[in-house]
Amino acid sequence: MLEEYKRPVRIKVDGKIKQVAPLSGLEEIEFTTGEYECFYTDGLRTMLHTLDVGNLSEKTVRCKGHVGWLKTMSEDELLQVLRRYASMDIEDVVVLRVLGIGVDKTIVYSMVDFYDKQHGITAMARTTGYTAAIVAKLLIDGKIQMKGVVPPERLGMDEHLFDTLLRELSRCGIDVNIEVMG
Secondary structure, rough: HHHHOOOEEEEEEEEEEEEEEEEEEEEEEEEEEEEEEEEEEOOOOHHHHHHHOOOEOOOOEEOOOOHHHHHHHHHHHHHHHHHHHOOOOOEEEEEEEEEEEOOOOOEEEEEEEEEEEEOOOHHHHHHHHHHHHHHHHHHHOEEEEEEEOOOOHHOOHHHEEEEHHHHHHHHOOEEEEEEEEE
16 A cells, blocks of 8 residues: 555556656545545556546545645654554445546446445455455356456456446445436
């Protein structure tokens, strides 16, 4: 996580990959759970090359004031905090918003997931682990025919696989809302 906050961020602007400073592009964002802030982090990886789009960026969402707090800490202080945080039982919330902006329409995918008190499972574990388990089951069942190393976004390009993933996540209590505008 510390590396995500330090590494130069790659984004795509007008079809060209460029670098911006980590923690830059700070903006406020609102979900049903409250107000947050988001900022650039280097999470696009293969998408910079596999998605044929003109503009592409990824931002991490955190509680308001997070970036300011980070900038006041030394690397050693931050590592100590992160180590303490990793060993704590946290009732977390995961929020996600993906905007697909086209010429004549915009599609917004949004999700909010919460800590599962009954089973003691964090929202982060639910949203990442359940997704991985569903994809593994699709592989085992032969529903994914792609061979070799497949970037995750390639699975999302298959409408049937994407719908299946969303349906299975919903069965686990993780709902992704889709809004089409325009």
